[in-house]
Amino acid sequence: MTDALFTGLSALALYAGWRVFRVDSMVRASFWLMISFIAVGGIGILLSAPYIGVATVFMMAVEMTVMVIFMVMFMMNPAGLNPMMMVHQHRFSIGAGVVAFAGMTAATLLTDLPSNPVAAGKAVVHDLGIELLGDSMLIFETAGVTLLATMVAAVVLSARTGRFGDAVEGSVPPGLEPGGTPAGRVPEKSGGHHHGSHGDGRSDHAHHHEGHDHDGGGHDHAGDKEKHA
Amino acid sequence: MSLAAFPFLAFFLTLGAVLAVVLDAVARSALAGAPAGRYLAGPLRQAAMRLSGQLVTTEAPDRANWRLAPGWYGALAAAGLAVVPFDEGLALVQLPTSIVLWGAVEALVVVVVFLHGWSPNAPFPLIGAYRYVATGLPVMLPSMFVLIGAALPARSLDVLAIVESQREMWNVVRQPLGLLLLLIVGLSLTLRGPMDYADSADLAGGSSAEDSGPARAMWQAARLAMLVAFSAMAATVFLGGYLGPLLPGPLWLALKTALVLVLMVAATHLLPRMPVSRMVTFLWVVLLPVSFLHLLAAGLVAL
């Protein structure tokens, strides 16, 4: 029974992991990855680690949901309407994957692995709790602080405005062709913020709307005209 | 694993779903001030219409996920109910960490509802799916704190132990705030009332806007199943589950589940719904700190 379950879950984990890079949609890819994690969580339960196994499932469900949101934000073809195969150094990667697998498998098979299985009926979850808040508390707390630091770093990195003005101030996306107009979305020119009466219209616009330094032409003229007037 | 729990599980799911439909109809008729009979016939008529209706499809949907989503949702409801003990030691799945398994079910509900809204490849369902993720993910955090808080007096993550720890005093007496927070989580899990951001009427049905015929009936049935599973879980974790004098355990659990069902249906029909942005702010700024404090208080009491 255990062996059959293990074989099934292993096959599912590997198949799902392989599908991640073969499906046409980011959403499908991340949910295949989630299935791979769920299968590994199931194997964890079989390996008598019920807490780690189940915790993997819920953590990955949440993580992959977040991943999907980012996927759809950043990727073309979120719905998978077109085939999607965006790879580079494909052969080398396949080779590296195969070599890594073969090497680790060989190492596994050639090593005399120690055998000291978990005793049946051992209170592993209880042990884990005692360990987390006992001898290894420092490690556990370090993980917590690291996560907090990561959250702060993530907010700082992804925030649009920083301490010294807009995060994107002064940076212009590269042109579509060398020396051409910058790529990216340029907000439509709309009335309401043509208040170039401060003389130096350009720097004034720069902090209000980051897109405006791309289409500076029109604004410059407006500013100049007012200056001349 | 105790297979003897299986008939109870099937019984709870079917009877609970019927009860939920009746309660919904009664609530509607009470609010409308009209006789309940007309409202009781409504769901039946609708179910018959849906089941005999034809399946309409959209352009280039993800057919597999679209068709499977109601099945996943129902399966999650069954998996959640599987860890609920119907009597002493009578739970289908027995794990030392079964409350964490319920947490995993809650997290996977967000995934399934998102898939259900994403797969038809149509605007309203997708908006519903996104709105649900925006509100469903922050709801997960209070949910975890509430469940951990409920596990504290038992000193165990096993639902069986959590029930046994309530022999002298139900958890709802120890942690009244916990039940309230868990009910909010439940409204989100079952896409109901104030937390119905996925399937609401303002999006013409949201994530199920493009569902038709039997598929829509299946989705509604799965929502009812999840409602029953959640109510049984809330009754188990906060109202002492199968514990009670005189009557047999399963009957006590059924009565308590029905009580939570009544609360859920009342909340569905009586509470207003906030705009998504305000709800997201509320969830992060109010509900999350409140659940922190709740866990702190629960921990201090358990000490």
Added chain:
Amino acid sequence: MTLASVLIVAAGLIGIGLYGALSQQSFVMLMMGLELIMNGALLAVLGFWSFALGGMPEGQLLAIVIMAVMAVEMAAGFALIVAVYRNRQADVTESLTTLKQ
């Protein structure tokens, strides 16, 4: 189910993850490859813990640390992706050439 079989499955996951991390152009897909490698590592740790350490609690702690690393990797990774996208409108690795000779 033996330690060797668990480790071979873990090796398979790591191999697939390595392929993904090396071959995918899109940042997000690249991170999926990294996650898959971590998945294999988690399985290997669980296998060793279960078959070779006699249920030593430190083994489970290591698994929890791996989960924390996955969360950190994802949060920091997505923040970097957002920052790069804001600055350069880039969502594939080929667009980042500032360190190229």
